[in-house]
Amino acid sequence: MIFANLTFKRITIHEVFRRNDDRTPVPPVYGTSLIHLGAKAIEALRSRVITAMGRASQSVEMEIRQTGAGSMFALVQDLLNTTSDDDYVNKSARAADQLTTAQLSRKVPGGILVVFDGEVDHPAKRLVGVIKAEPQNGFTRTNTAGSLGLEFLEDLILTPQAKLYKIGVFVEMDAAIAAGINPVAGFRAFIYDDGMTISNRDAAAQYFYEGFLGCGFPQSSARLTKKFHSLTKEFIRDLSIPEEQKADLYNSLYTYLKVDQASTVQVDQFARQYLANDHMRDAYEQFMKARDFPMTAVPKDLAEVAPNLRLRKLRFRSDIRITGPAEKFNELVQMKVIDAIPVDGQPGSDDKWTQIVIRDRIVSQE
Amino acid sequence: MSEVEFINRWKAEKRLYEAWGKYVTDAILCRLSELKLPKPVDEFIKIPPVPRLKTDSSLLEKAFYRVGKSYTDPYRQITDKVGVRFVVLLERDIDVVRKAVEDHPKWISSRDRDFDVEREDHPEVFGYQSVHFVVKARTDIPCDGITVPADTPCEVQIRTLLQHAHSELTHDTIYKPKTNASSLTKRYCSRSMALIEIADDFFVRVMEQIDKAGEPLRQAMEHLASTFRSAVGVEPEASRLNTLILDAYEDRLSDVRTDEFAAFLRDRPYIAKHIAERAPNHLLFRQPAVLLIYYLAQAAPRETRRQWPLTPSELQLIYEDLGQRFEA
Numbered sequence: 143m144i145f146a147n148l149t150f151k152r153i154t155i156h157e158v159f160r161r162n163d164d165r166t167p168v169p170p171v172y173g174t175s176l177i178h179l180g181a182k183a184i185e186a187l188r189s190r191v192i193t194a195m196g197r198a199s200q201s202v203e204m205e206i207r208q209t210g211a212g213s214m215f216a217l218v219q220d221l222l223n224t225t226s227d228d229d230y231v232n233k234s235a236r237a238a239d240q241l242t243t244a245q246l247s248r249k250v251p252g253g254i255l256v257v258f259d260g261e262v263d264h265p266a267k268r269l270v271g272v273i274k275a276e277p278q279n280g281f282t283r284t285n286t287a288g289s290l291g292l293e294f295l296e297d298l299i300l301t302p303q304a305k306l307y308k309i310g311v312f313v314e315m316d317a318a319i320a321a322g323i324n325p326v327a328g329f330r331a332f333i334y335d336d337g338m339t340i341s342n343r344d345a346a347a348q349y350f351y352e353g354f355l356g357c358g359f360p361q362s363s364a365r366l367t368k369k370f371h372s373l374t375k376e377f378i379r380d381l382s383i384p385e386e387q388k389a390d391l392y393n394s395l396y397t398y399l400k401v402d403q404a405s406t407v408q409v410d411q412f413a414r415q416y417l418a419n420d421h422m423r424d425a426y427e428q429f430m431k432a433r434d435f436p437m438t439a440v441p442k443d444l445a446e447v448a449p450n451l452r453l454r455k456l457r458f459r460s461d462i463r464i465t466g467p468a469e470k471f472n473e474l475v476q477m478k479v480i481d482a483i484p485v486d487g488q489p490g491s492d493d494k495w496t497q498i499v500i501r502d503r504i505v506s507q508e
Numbered sequence: 509m510s511e512v513e514f515i516n517r518w519k520a521e522k523r524l525y526e527a528w529g530k531y532v533t534d535a536i537l538c539r540l541s542e543l544k545l546p547k548p549v550d551e552f553i554k555i556p557p558v559p560r561l562k563t564d565s566s567l568l569e570k571a572f573y574r575v576g577k578s579y580t581d582p583y584r585q586i587t588d589k590v591g592v593r594f595v596v597l598l599e600r601d602i603d604v605v606r607k608a609v610e611d612h613p614k615w616i617s618s619r620d621r622d623f624d625v626e627r628e629d630h631p632e633v634f635g636y637q638s639v640h641f642v643v644k645a646r647t648d649i650p651c652d653g654i655t656v657p658a659d660t661p662c663e664v665q666i667r668t669l670l671q672h673a674h675s676e677l678t679h680d681t682i683y684k685p686k687t688n689a690s691s692l693t694k695r696y697c698s699r700s701m702a703l704i705e706i707a708d709d710f711f712v713r714v715m716e717q718i719d720k721a722g723e724p725l726r727q728a729m730e731h732l733a734s735t736f737r738s739a740v741g742v743e744p745e746a747s748r749l750n751t752l753i754l755d756a757y758e759d760r761l762s763d764v765r766t767d768e769f770a771a772f773l774r775d776r777p778y779i780a781k782h783i784a785e786r787a788p789n790h791l792l793f794r795q796p797a798v799l800l801i802y803y804l805a806q807a808a809p810r811e812t813r814r815q816w817p818l819t820p821s822e823l824q825l826i827y828e829d830l831g832q833r834f835e836a
Contacts, residue, residue: 145831147778189828196833198809262831264778410833413810424808 144267144313144330145196148188150260153177154231156238158274159252161245170238170255176227190300191271194309194334197437198410198427201334206312206326208356214240215356218270218312219325221259230259237272244353251276254299262313271311274350275299278306308335308347310355331357332438363443369435370407371399371447377429381422385479385496391416392454393472399444400451400469406439458496474501511572514583515564522561524660527652529559529590532615532643532662536594539608552596552604554669559592559662587620587642591663595672598715599708602639605666615643620663623671634701636675638667670704725754728761732796739773739780742787745794749818753797756817760804772803782829792822806830 155177159168179187195201209215217236224230234257241255256273277297284291300307310333314320320328333355337347351357360366378391394416399407409430413423431437444451454471456464466475475498482493509517537557540549550556562570567589571582579585594605610617619625621640626633641664649656667675678697689697719726729750736744744750754761773779779802786793804812805826816823827834 146776147782147829148831185825185828189824189834192828192831193833196828196831199833264776420810420814421808423810427809428807 144263144332145192146263147266148191148260148262150184150187150258152227152230152260153179153187153256153258154234156235156255156257157252158238158241158245158255160250161248163248165246165248167242167245168252170235170242172235172238173231175231187300190273190302190304190307191309191311193302193304194307195311195332195438198408199334199438200336200406200408200411201309201332201438202406202441203360203436203438204331204333204351204355204357205360206329206331206356207352207358209326212240213356214272214310214354215312215326215329218329219320221257221270222268222314241272241274241354244349246349246353250349253277256300267313267315268317269311269313271309272355273300273307273309275307278303304334305336308337308350309333310351310357331355333357359441359443363441364445364447366436366440367399367407367443368447368450370409370440371395371450373430373433373435374412374426377426383418386477387418389477396451396454396468396471399442399447405442407442408439409435409437411439464498475499476501509581509583511568514571515568517583518564518567518589524654524656525561525590525662526559527654528645528649528656528660529561529592529662531649531651531656532664533557533559533592535612535614536592536605536608536664539612540605543604543608545604552601553594554597555593555595555672557592557594559590561590562588587644587661588663589661591665593665593667593672595667595669597669598711599668600712602666602668606639606641609641609643609664609666612643613646614649615646617641617643617664634698634705636678637671637701637704638665638675640665668704668708670707674701674704724761725758728754728764728800729796731766732799735770735773735799736783736796739799740784740787741780742784742794744796745791746796747791747794749791750795750797752817753795753801756815757800757804757812760808760811760815763807764800764803769799769803772806773799776802776830779829782825786825792818798826801826802830805832 153176155173157171159170161167193199206215214237217233217240220233221230224233237257238255253274253276256275257270258273259268259270261268277299278301279294279296280298280301282293282295284293310331312329312331314328315330316328318328319325322328333351335347335350337350374395375392378388378395381388381391395412398412398416404411409427410423413426417423417426427437451468453465454468454475456477464475477499478497479494480497482495537549537553540552545552567586570586571579596602596605618641619639620642621638623637623639626635626637642661643664644662645656645658645660647658649658674697677700729746732754733744733746736742779799783793783798792798801812801823805823809827809832813820813823824834
């Protein structure tokens with residue numbers, strides 16, 4: 143997995159604010175030194191990033207679009223090549239400026255911007271990540287001289303409540319290519335934003351992935367969505383479960399792609415919602431992984447898969463076929479596998495037949 | 509030697525016998541711990557061996573009043589003034605202790621009583637069974653601040669739990685003729701001893717079955733322990749936790765191919781590094797089974813989580829090391 147063995151090297155924070163009533167930006171407050179965290183805190187921070195980015199997470203791989211001066215990508219390259227800690231702190235403040243500029247709407251709240259670099263995987267790949275953490279409130283208990291009390295905290299950030307943070311990470315996949323004439327080809331960008339995954343690539347989230355990070359939804363989404371459909375179909379076909387259950391799964395696949403409002407498709411999500419047990423879910427994930435399907439979320443784009451979703455088809459060994467519109471198939475066609483009925487006192491065979499009920503009348507025949 | 513002289517000498521030398529009894533006990537335990545026993549010595553020996561001195565009265569009774577015993581030099585001839593008993597589970601375990609007692613460089617051992625020999629001589633008798641050794645210091649041995657003179661005896665008894673139970677039941681009444689046991693009582697005792705021999709046979713068969721059933725698990729444990737040693741570079745500390753974890757995943761062991769497992773760890777050197785870092789403060793990371801958990805977490809994260817026998821949060825570090833989202 144890309145995010146295996148995530149380690150942090152340098153961490154800075156800055157604060158950004160909601161725009162003024164007249165929509166003029168409020169200048170950020172810059173952190174002036176590296177943040178040093180204890181082992182437990184590092185573990186927690188790592189946990190937040192993995193929860194958002196790791197295998198089976200809802201992060202989406204995006205295309206890096208803005209690469210010129212003043213872009214996040216340019217800053218990422220710059221930060222990776224900065225050895226001095228002081229320079230790193232100063233340069234990372236530019237991320238806060240960029241976020242302030244990108245937060246055009248008054249609706250966008252302020253928050254803490256964490257900028258970190260580090261490494262993942264083996265052999266190690268360098269990365270730069272940014273987290274925008276919105277504050278929430280909560281309580282902590284105090285214990286002074288044996289007397290328990292409750293203290294109200296107004297600006298808790300980075301609690302496990304993932305709705306309140308957004309993360310973008312740029313991973314240098316190939317240092318040689320990254321140092322060449324087309325450095326962007328040496329990087330991959332992953333973005334996690336809870337707002338982004340809810341419905342149709344919400345404009346509310348756009349400021350983060352597009353305005354701030356300079357990324358866009360990848361061109362390959364339609365191809366990947368189609369691949370998701372065909373691979374999952376293949377997986378269902380090869381399962382050793384009764385045909386009725388397979389029929390249910392084919393219907394689920396249709397529902398997941400066509401009816402479900404989620405803006406992404408994701409292996410883990412399909413597994414959790416529709417597959418019967420952990421054993422099958424793990425097998426499905428292995429199957430998809432072995433065929434190089436991403437373990438993170440993929441933007442749902444039905445352009446290429448749409449023709450395949452129109453019809454549901456059943457075909458029998460005797461070449462009998464039943465075809466129907468996928469969206470009504472489940473409702474109109476009920477099937478059941480039954481034991482073959484012995485004919486003329488022949489000894490019962492262990493063959494199987496199919497009993498089909500179509501809730502409709504015949505309109506024409508040839 | 510008069511009764512008074514006898515008891516005075518005994519009172520003067522008690523401490524010395526006490527020291528010798530302790531020395532012998534410790535030396536045998538030490539030898540046992542050097543052997544490759546299937547379990548720790550304190551589990552192999554079923555009742556903690558405590559050297560005991562004979563009480564003054566029972567010593568006097570044995571020396572001067574016991575019917576059928578006539579000692580010429582009772583003080584020297586009574587060799588069980590101090591004794592220690594090793595109780596094991598099975599007859600085959602007796603041999604292990606027997607070997608630890610025989611051929612010890614510090615003492616000369618002689619078999620005082622051996623039920624193997626007794627069975628050979630009297631195959632029709634089912635009586636008291638125990639192995640008795642008398643070990644005598646070969647030279648003067650300094651121990652516990654006093655010198656135990658050469659030739660000081662100590663009795664070492666070795667028996668199984670069942671033999672011990674039989675002995676506890678019968679010893680006072682039958683073999684020390686304070687009260688006369690009836691023929692019927694003796695008959696019952698012989699019957700129960702015969703039953704004990706049969707039971708031991710079955711016990712051994714049970715153990716063989718258990719060993720056979722546990723073989724894949726045992727192999728897995730050994731393999732994991734040696735992998736842990738070489739990959740992490742520290743000695744694992746397999747506790748009950750290790751067994752608990754392996755038991756929970758027993759059905760998955762057959763899916764793990766050793767070459768794939770080795771390749772998995774080779775491709776991810778950070779796993780061994782993380783384990784080594786956490787081992788000092790975290791019992792889980794000293795268990796060889798933790799390596800297996802990494803492997804299974806990668807191969808089948810959901811199933812692995814479902815089968816996890818401890819609190820789920822213990823798995824979080826492992827999953828996140830692997831870059832895998834973990835829902836708490």
